[in-house]
Amino acid sequence: MLQDKITQYTQEIEAFAPNSAHDVEAFRLKFLVSKGVVKSLFEEFKTVSSEEKRVLGKVLNEFKQLAENKFKEASEQFNNAADSGQNKSEGDLTLPGEGFQVGSRHPLSLVRKEIVEIFKKLGFVVAEGNEIEDDWHNFSALNFAPEHPARDMQDTFFVKKQDGNDVVLRTHTSSVQVRLMENGQPPFRAIMPGRVYRNEAISARAHCFFHQVEGLYVDEEVSFADLKQTLYHFVKELYGEDTKVRFRPSYFPFTEPSAEMDISCSICKGAGCQMCKQSGWVEILGCGMVDPNVLENCGIDSKKYSGYAFGMGIERITNLKYEIRDLRLFSENDVRFLSQFETEII
Numbered sequence: 001m002l003q004d005k006i007t008q009y010t011q012e013i014e015a016f017a018p019n020s021a022h023d024v025e026a027f028r029l030k031f032l033v034s035k036g037v038v039k040s041l042f043e044e045f046k047t048v049s050s051e052e053k054r055v056l057g058k059v060l061n062e063f064k065q066l067a068e069n070k071f072k073e074a075s076e077q078f079n080n081a082a083d084s085g086q087n088k089s090e091g092d093l094t095l096p097g098e099g100f101q102v103g104s105r106h107p108l109s110l111v112r113k114e115i116v117e118i119f120k121k122l123g124f125v126v127a128e129g130n131e132i133e134d135d136w137h138n139f140s141a142l143n144f145a146p147e148h149p150a151r152d153m154q155d156t157f158f159v160k161k162q163d164g165n166d167v168v169l170r171t172h173t174s175s176v177q178v179r180l181m182e183n184g185q186p187p188f189r190a191i192m193p194g195r196v197y198r199n200e201a202i203s204a205r206a207h208c209f210f211h212q213v214e215g216l217y218v219d220e221e222v223s224f225a226d227l228k229q230t231l232y233h234f235v236k237e238l239y240g241e242d243t244k245v246r247f248r249p250s251y252f253p254f255t256e257p258s259a260e261m262d263i264s265c266s267i268c269k270g271a272g273c274q275m276c277k278q279s280g281w282v283e284i285l286g287c288g289m290v291d292p293n294v295l296e297n298c299g300i301d302s303k304k305y306s307g308y309a310f311g312m313g314i315e316r317i318t319n320l321k322y323e324i325r326d327l328r329l330f331s332e333n334d335v336r337f338l339s340q341f342e343t344e345i346i
């Protein structure tokens with residue numbers, strides 16, 4: 001009889017006094033799983049007469065409640081039972097998540113972003129060109145003479161196309177200047193980050209690819225004073241107010257006059273260290289006034305317009321910021337190196 005069974009199990013449940021998580025689990029397996037006592041009594045309930053149903057429905061529901069409450073109470077008493085029992089199969093949604101490792105930004109991305117942000121605030125827009133370039137954009141338009149040594153196979157990766165024409169992997173981001181100027185008229189005020197390639201043996205100090213940021217400003221009456229002022233501002237923003245700056249005359253085919261810019265060593269503050277080879281100064285970029293030939297090559301009236309340009313290596317700037325002495329670290333993807341930098345917030 002159903003009523004008898006219910007009475008008997010009720011007594012058993014009321015007397016249940018677990019000593020361990022194991023007992024609690026045994027209780028669950030006996031009463032609460034899908035082939036357990038509670039379910040089977042409900043099955044049996046379906047077969048009884050309707051008069052009996054009227055009486056037993058309530059009794060059975062109370063019995064079920066009793067079994068569940070007893071289990072809950074016992075689980076709480078033996079915490080582990082809750083984990084290893086019911087919750088193992090259904091998952092306890094109240095438990096904290098397992099956590100996962102968040103990535104970090106690559107140091108070169110961090111520094112590129114910092115550089116770009118400084119110039120954006122001065123009204124520079126970001127422009128991009130192609131990593132695979134033709135001779136015109138990488139060399140000829142930039143006033144490189146046909147026999148210029150930079151075109152040499154030793155420096156440049158030449159790639160043969162199927163149509164027989166050579167293309168190059170761009171050796172500098174100055175090629176983006178040309179793309180920009182060819183496609184519009186001044187004023188131009190752009191910052192151009194990107195990856196460049198040179199045919200160099202890989203070592204701590206040289207790599208076959210690295211990253212540059214190019215800057216270009218072309219308008220009426222742009223002068224060398226504008227260039228200096230902009231770069232002073234840039235350096236102080238990046239390395240701090242007390243950083244000293246000096247310009248040395250230099251030569252680039254695409255600028256006239258040309259200069260290289262040094263800053264007081266950001267690591268030893270000018271006292272002399274390994275990074276600055278004891279000189280207290282480190283070179284961080286090349287710059288100059290855009291050569292009128294370059295403007296004309298890009299269809300810009302060099303009598304009306306003048307401009308300045310500069311180019312810097314992101315690796316160099318990063319090395320000085322974080323005291324990194326081996327370029328290979330940037331491309332080896334060693335998590336021990338990469339995880340030292342700012343964690344990406346996602």
Ligand code: DAH
Nearest residue numbers: 172255286287288309310311
């Ligand atoms: N393109 C030069 C290089 O790769 C860097 C450079 C120097 C860029 C002077 C410039 C510049 O725009 O004016 O070494």
